[in-house]
Amino acid sequence: MLRIKKISSSTSKSTKLRIKKKAQLEASALLEEAFSKQKSNNNNNPQLNNFISIFETQNKSFNNIPAVVYKNDNIIEKNTEQEILSKNNSSDDDLYDMIESNVKVTFQDLIAGWALKNCVPHLILNELLKILKSNGHPDMCVDSRTLLKTPPLTVSRNISGGQYIHFSLTSEIVRLLIDSQLSNKIPNTLQLMVGIDGLPISRSTQSEIWPILGYFSNIPGKQVFAIGAFHGQSKPKDCNEFLHDFVEEIIPLINVGIVYNNKHVKIVLHGIICDAPAKSFVLNTLGHTGKVSCSKCTIEGIWLSKACFPIIDAPLRTDESFRKYEDSRYHNGPTILVNIPKFSIVESCIIDYMHLICEGVVLKIVNLWITGVNKNPTKLPDNLIQVVNKRLNRLATYIPLEFQRKQTENSRMHPFSQASRWKATESRQFLLYTSVICIKGVVSDDIYNNFIVLCVAMRILLSPSMHKTFNEYANQLLRYFVSTFRTLYGIQHMTYNIHGLIHLAKEALKYDELDQCSAFPFESFMQPLKKDIRSPVKPLQQLARRYMERRNFYDKIALTKHDISDENQLNGDIQLLGKPMFKNGGPLTSITKYPQYKRVKTTNFTIGTNMQDCCVQMDNKDIVIIESIATSIFSDSEVVIVGRKYKTLCNIFDSPCESKFLDMYSVSNLEMLNVWPLSKIEKKMICFRSNLSHSQNTDIVMPLIHHT
Structure with missing residues (x-):
């Protein structure tokens, strides 16, 4: 197109x-x-030749590293009642999917x-x-204004530093209640997550947009909406003036709730998600470069050309002390957020792992590996940097569709040598998936083990079934990571983000897994906002009108969709994608028949017969490669997968715990074809294949862990 x-x-x-x-x-x-x-x-995908045999040697563990105790036959408690939110898409993506599907x-x-x-x-x-x-x-x-239902009037008000438009939170709640699909599924209490950040309009001007965004964390899909927006030549001069309309609207919603068609819904402000500069702005506190800038504890840093925090433990801040503004060094002045009822400022202003880990800690470590500032002893030589680049390029062949950016020479993703330009999704992909393979044998054993400690801790805190049961273990790992980071990289690199890791595990206890309180949904929503501004004249009004055009159109299409029954929908949670195939759909067995399908979409993931999306873990922990998706001979409405199970499963690493604790395996020896019902699939796996033939070669598999 x-x-x-x-x-x-x-x-x-x-x-x-x-x-x-x-x-x-x-x-x-x-x-x-x-x-x-x-x-x-199907594109002619090249085989991953000479797959890196880096997992045969034993990892050298640190001394006194925290160890996890578990039973091999019952590693994870399966929480069948927990509903995992599906991968977040912007409303535009959902909207156009409707048009391209069978919606009339x-x-x-x-x-x-x-x-x-x-x-x-x-x-x-x-x-x-x-x-x-x-x-x-x-x-x-x-x-076009008639076609798109463009609002004839956009009401804004002048505040210090620019203009502000308020879109209304109440209208979004009513929209949810009107939605016929969700009317019986709306919980009695809606948990509102709010995101605030600045967005530069262009590189040639200092003009900025500061939107206030929201989504309801206990509603599947995490559909983001705009609550308000500010435009000026810098951030708003006064945080209280900027937040005034939002606070004034949410106070009665929290105190009274909202009633629609005899349904009473309560509202709670579940959390506010910001990066460090935006958080200090809305709280009216010292910025992250200050020595007493931590929003969770009263630690006082030392100045080594920048604020550094070598001490791990410090007294925690409390909501009471914040509201009394007891720490005069920390508070710049009052904040209007204290007026919000039933809202704990210290606990509910979230440490977001997207900003802290993906854009902070991971980028800092990788940049220490690839840059030579002040004769950095951890810097890698150029030839080893290129080794990591090549490994990432090879692994990109097997990255599934849930990833927005893939590491290839012609993709949007930046190579390892340009890690300073990585987006948060690129850093997340490296930390959780590819680093365990790509940096083995390139960095020293101590640095490798230190990084794997961070990887393991984050996989626990992002897991819906592990983040509470093993929360204290993840907390110990993060504290251990911070202490060994100081030894490996030096006190001068113990900055605000490194210190923030100490408080991260606690966020997972309050908000469930960290994906439930991350800025990724807001980040995905903010970037397209730039396209709404087509000229430098009245950018805020342009943004407001384009946003309302999309919302009006989405409402119309959504209402149309609800009256349509989807013939490819199975059991409410499983959807068959693509046209049924009656030939060339892959192998069949004696108990399967046509039609066959290319892909199946569930609540949590999409699986298919292509190389990137064909690996799954069953509820009995078997790892299966899907070769076809077919119909059972026993029922035309029963769809099954035909595939091969890996016979041999081994650990990838043994420190800080065995990798099988996280369902990460080195696998080999595919068995004969077998059949499994779709209901037996527990997780989608990423499979880095060493060879596309059914041979003895070792493959690496690990679960898809992020859901935003």
Whole structure:
């Protein structure tokens, strides 16, 4: 699909003509497809040659490393009642998936969806609408504002440093209650998560947007919505003025709740998620570069060209001491957040692992490996940096569809040598999945073991079934990591983010696994906001109108979808993707038959027969490679998987615990074809294959652990 470029006031005439031409070409293609419907009413993936045989040697463990005690036959308690939220998609992605699926929408809806998806300027859309109206569509409107239901008026107010628009939290709650699919599933109490961060509009100006975003953490999907937004040449001058409308609206919602169609719903502010600078701004406290800047404890750092925190233990802050502003060095002034009832500021202003770990600790460590600042002894030579680059490129062949960025030479993901430019998703992928393979034998054993300690702790805290049972063990690992980090890298690198690891395990106790209180849903929502601003004139009003256009369109399509029964929906939680296949769908057995399917989507993941998405763990801990998804001969409504089980499972590492504790294995020896029901699948696994043939070669498998 052609991409439509934004037109600004500085765009040249030739560029405008080129953009219009692209839009017309795409419109023609869309029309041709629509008219044809009206009349009729595997890449060649290379093998991963010479897979790195780095797991045969035993890992050298540190002395006195924390050990976990568990029974091999019952490592994890299965929580069958817990509902794991599905992978977060922006509302736009869900919306256009509806259009491309079997949801019955009008031709005008198709045009509106195409325009919103490609950020088509209203000027170009108006020309298309006129063409359509005069060529077989007399009922088509001729103004894009009518088609997209653009609000005629955008109300903003001036505050210190810029302008602010409030979208309303109450309207989002009512939208949930109106939704026919969720009306019987809305809990009695909605847990609101709020995210606040700054977003620079462009590199050429200092203009910034500061949105206040939200989602309900106990509603599946984590659909993010806007509560308010600020625009100015810097962040808002006064945090209390910026937060005023939000606080004034949420106070009665918490005290009284909301009643709709005789259903009374209570609201709680479950947490506020910010990076360190935004947190200090909304709390009106000392910034993260200060010596007493920790929001969880009263530790006082030392100054070594920057604030460093070599001490692990310090007295914890309390909500009472915060509200009394007892620490004059920490507080810059009062914050309006203390007016919110039933809200503990110290506990509920969350340490977010996306900012702390992915954009903080991981990037810091990797940059210490690849840069030579002050004759850094941990720096890797260039040839070893290239070794890691090559390993990441090879592993990219097997990265499943849940990952937004894959490490290939022609992808958006930056190579290891450019780790300073990594996004949070890239750092997360490296920490949780690829580092265990890529840095083995490249860094020293002590540095490798130190990094694996962090990997193990994060896998525990991100696991829905382990984050509470083994929370104290994860806490010990993080404390151990911080203490050994000081020995390996020096006190001068014990900065704010390293210290924050001490408090991270406690967040998982209050908010369940760390994915339930991360900024990843907000980050995914914020980046497309830039596309809503098409010129430097009144950017806040542009953002508000584009946002409301999408919300209005989503509401319309969502209502249409709820009246449609999906013939590919199985048992409510399993959806068959793609058209049924009656040949070339993979092997069949004596108890399976056509039709076959390429992919199946469950609540938590999507599996398929392709190389990247074909590995699963069954409820009896068997690791299976799926070769086909077929229909059972015993029932046309029963879909099963046909595949091969790995016979041999070994540990990848033994320190700080055996890797099988985390369901991470070195596997080999595929058995004969067998059949399993879909209901027996417990986890999706990532399989880094050493060879695509059924041989004795060793593969590496590990569970998909993140869900946002």
